[in-house]
Amino acid sequence: MALGPRLDLRQTQSLVMTPQLQQAIKLLQFSSLELSAFIEQELERNPLLEREEADGPAEPPGEPAGDAADLPLLDSARTEPSIVDEIPATGGAAEAMDVDVDNLFTNDSAADAVGLEGYGSWGAGGRADFEEDESGLDHLAAGEIGLHDHLVAQINVDLTDPGDRLIALHLIELLDEAGYLVGDLAELAERLGCPLARVERVLARVQGFDPVGLFARSLRECLALQLAERNRLDPAMAALLDHLDLLARRDLPGLMRVCGVDGEDLAEMIAEIKALDPKPALRFDRTMAPVVVPDVLMRRAQDGGWLVELNPDTLPRVLVNTRYYATVTGSARSKDDKSYLSERFQSANWLVKSLHQRATTILKVATELVRQQEGFFRHGISHLRPLVLRDIAGAIAMHESTVSRVTSNKYIATPRGIYEMKYFFTQAIGSADGGDAHSAEAVRHRIKTLIDAEGKDVLSDERIVEILKAESIDIARRTVAKYREAMNIASSVQRRREKSLGL
Structure with missing residues (x-):
C-alpha cells in the first residue's frame, strides 16, 4: 500500500453553534432575575433596543425599516392564556395545546386572580403647591436595631472603664453570624497590649448581655x-x-446513666434544652428571604380545565427602534x-425573536x-x-x-402553592400488582403520613x-429506610424510646 498525499472530497452534515443559536439557548435557561439583568445589559449596549413603557409603545408611528415589521413585541399584554382541558395525558394531544403568544389577555387571566394587575399603580402623586408633605413622617416604621448597636448600647451602660469598653468592642467584632466567639483571646490581648486575665474578665461581663448566650465559644457554653x-x-x-453527643444520637439510656436521673427527669431536662436558643444572634439583622416570582400562572378554568399563562411581571418588554435605525443609517457616512x-x-432583531421563542417554549x-x-x-x-x-x-416534539x-x-x-417545575419530575416505583407505577415523592409522603x-x-x-x-406499592425495606433518613425521621427503636419517655 503506497503512502502519499491525496485529495478527497467528502460531504458531511454538522450542527454549527452560531452566536444567535448560543444566545437562544442561553436565554432559555435563564431565570427571571438573570433574564432581567441580561436585558438591562443589552439595553445599555445596543442603542437600537428600547424598553417598552407601561403607558404604550415607545416606537413612534411610521413604516418600520427592513424586516422588523414582522417581529413580535414582547409585551405581557399580548400573551393569551392556554387552556388545559380534561383530556387524558397522551403524547398525541400536544399539537392541540400549542398556543400562540401574540394575543391579548382576557379578564379571566390568572394574573387577575392573584392580584398582579396592581403592580403598575404608583399612588396619587404629590401636592399641587410643590411643597414637601412631611405629615406622614411620624407614621414611618423605625428600622430594626442590629446586633452591633444593641450590644454597644449595653456596653455604654454596663462598662464604665474606657479600657474595658475597648476590649468589649473588639469582642463584638469576633462574633460570627450565630453569636459565637470565633477569635483567640490570647491574640486579642497581645494586640491590645493588656493581660489575658482582663480580656477574660470583660468576656465574662459581656456574656451576661442580652440576649443571653452570646459570646459563647461552643454550643455547650x-x-x-x-x-x-x-x-x-x-x-x-x-x-x-457534657454529653450532647449522646443526645444527638438519642441514646436515652446512656444519658440517664451519666446524669443519674430517671426517665421522667430526663424528659424534663431535654424539654428545657429544646426551649433554649442555640443561635441567639440570629434574631437580629434578619434578612428577608428572596421572594420567588413565578414564571407561569395557572388556575382552574370555568369549564373544569386549567388556565395556564405566562406571568406578565417576568416577561421582558423590549422592541427595536426602527425609526431611529432608519434615521442614523441615512446619515451614516463611513x-x-x-x-x-x-x-x-441584526443583534436587536435576534434578541427579540429569541425572547419570543423563549416565552412560547416555556408556555408549551x-x-x-x-x-x-x-x-x-x-x-x-x-x-x-x-x-x-x-x-x-x-x-411537545422537543x-x-x-x-x-x-x-x-x-x-x-x-x-x-408555588413549585419549581423540576419538582414534578420524580422517579418511578413499581406497582405490586402490575398496575401503574407510583411516584417516589408520593411514596415518601405516604411514609411520612404513616409515621x-x-x-x-x-x-x-x-x-x-x-x-x-x-x-400496591412494591418497595424494599432499605428504600423505606433511605426515604425515612432523608426526611430526618428516627428509626422505630429511637421513636419507641422517645414515646416511652413522653418526648
Whole structure:
C-alpha cells in the first residue's frame, strides 16, 4: 500500500453553534432575575433596543425599516392564556395545546386572580403647591436595631472603664453570624497590649448581655449560659451538656446513666434544652428571604380545565427602534458606521425573536406539565405521577435538553402553592400488582403520613413495607429506610424510646 498525499472530497452534515443559536439557548435557561439583568445589559449596549413603557409603545408611528415589521413585541399584554382541558395525558394531544403568544389577555387571566394587575399603580402623586408633605413622617416604621448597636448600647451602660469598653468592642467584632466567639483571646490581648486575665474578665461581663448566650465559644457554653441565667444549671444538667453527643444520637439510656436521673427527669431536662436558643444572634439583622416570582400562572378554568399563562411581571418588554435605525443609517457616512449599525440591528432583531421563542417554549412545556400532573393539582401529592423529561419532550416534539433548560430555575404558581417545575419530575416505583407505577415523592409522603399517624404502636420499616405492598406499592425495606433518613425521621427503636419517655 503506497503512502502519499491525496485529495478527497467528502460531504458531511454538522450542527454549527452560531452566536444567535448560543444566545437562544442561553436565554432559555435563564431565570427571571438573570433574564432581567441580561436585558438591562443589552439595553445599555445596543442603542437600537428600547424598553417598552407601561403607558404604550415607545416606537413612534411610521413604516418600520427592513424586516422588523414582522417581529413580535414582547409585551405581557399580548400573551393569551392556554387552556388545559380534561383530556387524558397522551403524547398525541400536544399539537392541540400549542398556543400562540401574540394575543391579548382576557379578564379571566390568572394574573387577575392573584392580584398582579396592581403592580403598575404608583399612588396619587404629590401636592399641587410643590411643597414637601412631611405629615406622614411620624407614621414611618423605625428600622430594626442590629446586633452591633444593641450590644454597644449595653456596653455604654454596663462598662464604665474606657479600657474595658475597648476590649468589649473588639469582642463584638469576633462574633460570627450565630453569636459565637470565633477569635483567640490570647491574640486579642497581645494586640491590645493588656493581660489575658482582663480580656477574660470583660468576656465574662459581656456574656451576661442580652440576649443571653452570646459570646459563647461552643454550643455547650451557649446553652450553659442560658441555663445559668434561669438558675437551672445543676450537676445533672451540666452532665447532660457534657454529653450532647449522646443526645444527638438519642441514646436515652446512656444519658440517664451519666446524669443519674430517671426517665421522667430526663424528659424534663431535654424539654428545657429544646426551649433554649442555640443561635441567639440570629434574631437580629434578619434578612428577608428572596421572594420567588413565578414564571407561569395557572388556575382552574370555568369549564373544569386549567388556565395556564405566562406571568406578565417576568416577561421582558423590549422592541427595536426602527425609526431611529432608519434615521442614523441615512446619515451614516463611513463604512464602519454602517457596518456597526447593521450588526446592532441584526443583534436587536435576534434578541427579540429569541425572547419570543423563549416565552412560547416555556408556555408549551408548562401546559404539558400541567396536563401530565393533573392528578396532583386536583387531589394532592398522593396522586403525583412518575415523570421524566422524555415524557414531556415526546409530547411537545422537543429535545430533552430543551425541556431541562426550560424547567430549571422556573417556577409555576398553582392553587396548591408555588413549585419549581423540576419538582414534578420524580422517579418511578413499581406497582405490586402490575398496575401503574407510583411516584417516589408520593411514596415518601405516604411514609411520612404513616409515621406521623402512629400511636403507641411504633411502625417498623418492615411493617411500613407490608402496609405499602397492601396499597400496591412494591418497595424494599432499605428504600423505606433511605426515604425515612432523608426526611430526618428516627428509626422505630429511637421513636419507641422517645414515646416511652413522653418526648
